[in-house]
Amino acid sequence: MDHDNHLSRKTVLKAALAAGASVPIAMAGVPALARTARDSGGSPVFTPACDDGDDPTPAQTEGPYFKPNSPRRTSLVDASTQGTRLTVTGFVFGAACRPIANVLLDFWQADTNGAYDNSGYRLRGHQFTDAQGAFSLTTIVPGLYPGRTRHIHVKAQAPNRPVLTTQLYFPGEPRNSTDTIFDPELLMTVRANGPAREASYDFVLNVPQSPGPGDPSDPTDPPTGGAWKAGAAYRAGDRAAYGGRSYACLQAHTAQAGWEPPNAPALWRAQ
Structure with a gap:
């Protein structure tokens, strides 16, 4: 380009x-924008996004705590879940910057104390993008554990395409500078909403598309x-x-x- x-x-x-x-929030033909404010009516916030030929979202290690067969759900929390509530929204695009429907997104993360649930499926779940390529995840801000900065794991797979395994990061974290696999291209845009947080990220998959x-x-x-x-x-x-x-x-x-x-x-x- x-x-x-x-x-x-x-x-x-x-x-x-x-x-x-x-x-307008839904800008046809101009999707390079994370729509964090589609429900609140505020100004959109930009994230690393599809930009007419930019590289796809970078892959990262799966780590040791992935479990298959997570439940299908858009919320990973219930009334008993401790931690700061976090909503992550965004879109999934292909190589021609066009949204992709029915992309499988599988999320997993640590709890507020930095621990993963390896016996069950707490803070684990998968969902599919809608007809506009959009997704929304309700969870918490993950805790810290030795050697890593705050992050959320995700696997993204368009229909009949390879799986992208990667991680999403939080801006302004002190450990971002010491985490050996931290990638600034995977930073979410995060803002406060009262005691909760709202984040956004648009994925770009290496999926061929016609303009x-x-x-x-x-x-x-x-x-x-x-x-x-x-x-x-x-x-x-x-x-x-x-x-x-x-x-x-x-x-x-x-x-x-x-x-x-x-x-x-x-x-x-x-x-």
């Missing part, structure tokens, strides 16, 4: 947010012109009229209500 001349989806979203433009409508590499989507129209697929360089003015498209995207050219300076430039 030409990092000097290519406007990534993540760059466009950052620019739109900085400019105060209206950016979708509006992607710059999609040769079947012809340039459009005339008046701006929601639902139209625009390419960089296309022109559209809105409110009596002409605008040039800066980044390929599929138009949505709220992204009218005056409201989306990261996508359109007035001529």
Whole structure:
């Protein structure tokens, strides 16, 4: 990927947010964003994410405490579980930055005291991404044990594809600098929500995909012109009229209500 001349989806979203433009949470064709605020209505938070050709999420060791056949559930806690409550949300994307449905995500972790349940399935469970490639996990902030920083284990497997085994980390942890396998590319974005914590991470799997409508590499989507129209697929360089003015498209995207050219300076430039 030409990092000097290519406007990534993540760059466009950052620019739109900085400019105060209206950016819907579910941005079709621009998925490089962890939607930590899809329920709260707050501003999205960026994490290591799919960025038009970036490397897939790095693999890490399984460790000694994985157990197969975990129960299917999105919450690993109950009323008796001790520790700071943590919600982890995100999406799973493939090689073309498009979400993948029905990805198996198997999570396991230490309890608040740094111990793993090796006789049962406490703080262990698996789930599948929904039709939009999204997942949500309710758990606790894991405790520390000798030699490691705080982390959550996960196995991710798209349908009929190899398994990615990796770990997720917490920013600002003192032991991040001494943990021999810590990888900053696996840092979650974490914020406080009262006494609880909310985290986000988007996985990128090495799964071949065809580009979708509006992607710059999609040769079947012809340039459009005339008046701006929601639902139209625009390419960089296309022109559209809105409110009596002409605008040039800066980044390929599929138009949505709220992204009218005056409201989306990261996508359109007035001529």
